[in-house]
Amino acid sequence: MFERRAIEAGAKSSRLTVSEYLREMALTGKIDSKEKALPKEVLALTGTINHMAANLNQIAKTRNSGEELNALERATLKVQSEDLKGLAVQIKTYLQ
Structure with a gap:
């Protein structure tokens, strides 16, 4: 024991x-x-990216089914696009 x-x-x-x-x-x-363990910054980025991927997947599913995106989905897509650009900058900065 x-x-x-x-x-x-x-x-x-x-x-x-x-x-x-x-x-x-x-x-x-x-x-x-x-x-x-991964650094907390990497874990935070991973969580954010996973959340964004889920949102984008739902929008893509709607679009791929032939439906038009509603105003909220279009706005979400625009925000997500800007957020992805910001994440790319954060990752680049972190790796330097």
Whole structure:
């Protein structure tokens, strides 16, 4: 029971699953403590892009079914387009 808790604690502190932790320990005898988490800026951008993709997908679905876009959908499309341009600038700035 103590061994199990020690393994689970080691895996948790290493941000690995128990399987990943045991596999790494068996193969190398140590855990590489590199940070696995993405920076918060990248996570925020990913969330924003996913939200925008869902909105654009709904607009595309409407348009592809042969229906005309209503005023709200056209306005949303324009805003999303501008937001995408802004995100591109943010990404470019972040990577410099």
